[in-house]
Amino acid sequence: MTEGKRVAARIKRICAPLLALAMLLSACAGNETGDQTVNSEQNGTPAQTRPIGDATADPEAATPCIVQTRFETDDVVVADVIATAARFGADPSGEQDSTAAIQSALDECAAAGGGTVWLPAGQYRVTSGIKIPAFVTLRGDWQDPDEGSEYGTVILAEVESIDAPLPALFTLGGSGGAVGLTVYYPEQDLGDVKPYPFTFYVNGQGADYMLQTVKNCTILNGYRGLGACVAEDNAHEMMTVDTLKGTLLHVGAEAYNQADVGTWKNVDLGGRFWAAAGEAYNAPSVEAIEAYTRANGTGLILGDLEWTEFYNLKISGYRTGIEIVKGKRIQFAGSLYGVWISGCQTGLRVSSIDARWGMLVACGRIEGTEYAVDNQTRGVVKLAGVELGGALNGERRIRQDESGTALTLPNAPAAPNKPLNHxxxxxxxxxxxxxxxxxxxxxxxxxxxxxxxxxxxxxxxxxxxxxxxxxxxxxxxxxxxxxxxxxxxxxxxxxxxxxxxxxxxxxxxxxxxxxxxxxxxxxxxxxxxxxxxxxxxxxxxxxxxxxxxxxxxxxxxxxxxxxxxxxxxxxxxxxxxxxxxxxxxxxxxxxxxxxxxxxxxxxxxxxxxxxxxxxxxxxxxxxxxxxxxxxxxxxxxxxxxxxxxxxxxxxxxxxxxxxxRTLAEAEGCENLRLINIGADNLGSATPLLKTAGGSVTAVNMMRYNGKSYENEGSRLAIFNRITIGAATEQTVIEP
Structure with missing residues (x-):
């Protein structure tokens, strides 16, 4: 038995007592307060009512249905297909290969027009790449790794080790998603690091062109994390990353050739995720992991992304935290708010960027033992409210806001109120x-x-x-x-x-x-x-x-x-x-x-x-x-x-x-905050932001043409505004 197989066996032994309970709770059931699920095929007529903890609840339940998750979610999960149903046969014990079963469930959902395929808590062996079709989401039961190591739905990625971007473990179709998955590579060993293709990938081809989502996912010990248009000349648009955490030994994410604007939020990369997984996941110490990644890894490699907006990035223990590199079609331009980079040789390296303007970074701290910021280009890196721990290279093209205003990361917006489980x-x-x-x-x-x-x-x-x-x-x-x-x-x-x-x-x-x-x-x-x-x-x-x-x-x-x-x-x-x-x-x-x-x-x-x-x-x-x-x-x-x-x-x-005509018009608004906003090809001579009265703060504002703002009596502050051809626009404080 290989070390990877022994690790997988340990996972099964440790987690087996939870599987039966997980399968019960993951079937169609109500919530913990005793509410019941009503699955009504005829309007207003209950076709199926099942109380909490009903032992007959199983993967064969009629769908669509509500599934009860073991871990908290910001919405109620409704499943159109359950991958552990007998006709698919995904195995939550990890004993059998579940690749074909998961793919079959996804394909059936796509054939019905799209929806959500539910993969209950458990361990699932996957031995080759899976395609998530357009308009389909593969959704699992996710525990935030900062809150525990039960994890929920775990993918055991027993795929071939090759040093290439593809074939990816999961390839996402347009308007499709990977949500609530934790991925573990059983054959990975820090003493003998094995390369793997990307865990999640966007190829930008045909119906896979735009608006893929990776949300609430953890990669415990991957090699390449999230990729977009790395291996081909395709473009993509509007990729959405919302809470991606993990330990990636080579690169956390690498993306190129994005046209319409993507959004990235809550990306956290570092050695602690694998280290905290413990013996069941063959976890080294965080010191050993980050010794390797500090010598060999990069947190984010960003190519020609147009206007992409990043919010709350944490990167620790890499050779380079973020590197901006040459694009395939154009060059990078984007806004980053809330950036914490620590324990890296170089915090932010700009190797290539659109020289007509550049990039915006606000709020946070960037550290580097060699350089905090290394700008090797003629484009501008504008900083506001960013502490620097280390030397600067290319200082003439690094502009720091001199207003002295402290910027903070707003509290995470609360999710909407969840409806009852009917x-x-x-x-x-x-x-x-x-x-x-x-x-x-x-x-x-x-x-x-x-x-x-x-x-x-x-x-x-x-x-x-x-x-x-x-x-x-x-x-x-x-x-x-x-x-x-x-x-x-x-x-x-x-x-x-x-x-x-x-x-x-x-x-x-x-x-x-x-x-x-x-x-x-x-x-x-x-x-x-x-x-x-x-x-x-x-x-x-x-x-x-x-x-x-x-x-x-x-x-x-x-x-x-x-x-x-x-x-x-x-x-x-x-x-x-x-x-x-x-x-x-x-x-x-x-x-x-x-x-x-x-x-x-x-x-x-x-x-x-x-x-x-x-x-x-x-x-x-x-x-x-x-x-x-x-x-x-x-x-x-x-x-x-x-x-x-x-x-x-x-x-x-x-x-x-x-x-x-305008992105935003505000009248009489108190404490209005606008972060990472942009507009391309505004109306002729019209402003991106128009304000009257009240108090307004804008941070990281990008535009192609028109005016930044018009103000009639607002207490207005704008930090980090930038325009193509006018990269040195100043901070605005009025009155």
């Missing part, structure tokens, strides 16, 4: 041919009596009348991650909006929305809305807002919103959350105000969302016409992407818009 699965036409609003509303009304989730499996749902979501109810589509149209492929859950055009003389901003939340803690998640009768080439129609709430705790998470005149209106909602709203709105995408403590995160507007649809609704498809048809005559003249009115303590971060 599930109502809507049975309605999924072809887009018949109005489904009455059937959906019937389920929403039923859920209003209990709280819970109204679930729309993958399909196209025509809405000719409006929907109302009661308090404590979530309208949920099939996506566990952000999604949008993929080069003519439009799978997942899509609402075809045919309601909301207002009469002449009325105010569309105040007319009834397509979806209205009628009480607190209601929301929408995991679906897309496409207005099928609002073709901009025929003149923008005056539709009302797509989504509205006047109640606290409203949320819109992982929502595609396309060809809407107006988007989300959360005026009056304290503690609202808008996360990963992507698409294109003609007049205004987000409106908030008269509220406290809201969060707008990871949102993006680009008109390509219209052109790349596969819904056969008659809109233009030739992107060569997008400037003449959409950007110049419509959005660059009219679109105020985010409007904020008398909002207090609002946080906007990792947010970008292409081809709009």
């Amino acid at each position: 599930l109502y699965v809507v049975s309605a036409d999924r072809s887009g041919a018949a109005d489904t609003a009455p059937a959906i509303q019937e389920s929403l009304d039923e859920a209003g009596r209990t709280g819970g989730i109204v679930y729309l499996p993958a399909g196209k749902y025509l809405l000719e009348t409006p929907l109302r979501i009661p308090a404590g109810v979530e309208l949920r589509g099939c996506s566990s991650v952000a999604a949008r149209e993929q080069s003519g492929l439009s799978l997942g859950t899509v609402l075809l909006a045919a309601y909301g055009e207002t009469a002449a003389g009325s105010d569309p901003a105040e007319a009834e929305a397509l979806i209205t939340m009628t009480g607190e803690n209601a929301g929408v998640r995991g679906l897309r809305i496409f207005y099928i009768r609002n073709d901009f080439t025929e003149g923008v129609k005056e539709y009302s807002y797509a989504i509205r709430s006047r109640h606290d705790g409203a949320y819109a998470v992982n929502i595609g919103l396309t060809a809407a005149t107006y988007g989300v209106d959360f005026r009056g909602s304290d503690g609202h959350v808008i996360n990963k709203l992507v698409g294109c709105c003609y007049r205004n995408a987000i409106l908030v105000g008269e509220s406290t403590g809201g969060v707008i995160e990871g949102c993006l507007q680009n008109g390509t969302a219209i052109y790349r649809n596969g819904l056969d609704v008659g809109y233009p498809r030739d992107e060569a016409t997008i400037w003449d048809q959409l950007f110049d005559p419509v959005t660059r003249l009219e679109t105020v992407y985010i409007r904020l009115e008398n909002a207090a303590d609002e946080l906007v971060f990792n947010t970008f818009a292409y081809g709009v």
